[in-house]
Amino acid sequence: MEGKDQRKDKITGAVMFGVSLVYLLGCWRLKMGTIKYPGPGFFPLVLGSLLLICTTIYLIRVFRTRVAEGKREEETAPEGKNYRAIFGLLACTAVYPFILEPLKFIASTLSVAFVMFVLLKPRRRLFSFFLAVAISVGSFLIFSPLLGVALPSGFLENLLFRFGG
Secondary structure: OHHHHHHHHHHHHHHHHHHHHHHHHHHOOOOOEOOOOEOOOHHHHHHHHHHHHHHHHHHHHHHHOOEEOOEEOOOOOOOOOOHHHHHHHHHHHHHHHHHHHHHHHHHHHHHHHHHHHHHHOOOOHHHHHHHHHHHHHHHHHHHHHHOOOOOOOOHHHHHHHHHHO
């Protein structure tokens, strides 16, 4: 049975790699633009590059999998479905647009990301907090000053603009 699963994984990886390669090659015909003024092909090119990298990593992992003593390394699946996390993630996604304007971008993104991370890995709260801070500040710095997207700005956002120049 493991042989069939391993073969299916290899075929799936190869097909995903082919699709991502065709997608990336198709993006080259579009106008790229610059980081400050992206053209219609800029984001598809970035997305295609990331997709190709991810499928390459997956393909390498699939082909490097060793069968040890006739048994494939089994992935540990959770005991049961975590409905609390599922409904919590859905609730966070639904609440986010409503808290975006009152809390502004960084505070709302930080709080939603932190709650989502805690729902997924409740024992790693400190790591979840710092990851949520990095995601909220990083996404603000990418979208607002770099790409010029208008985001709800408050004290924290203006502070980042002052430090950024």
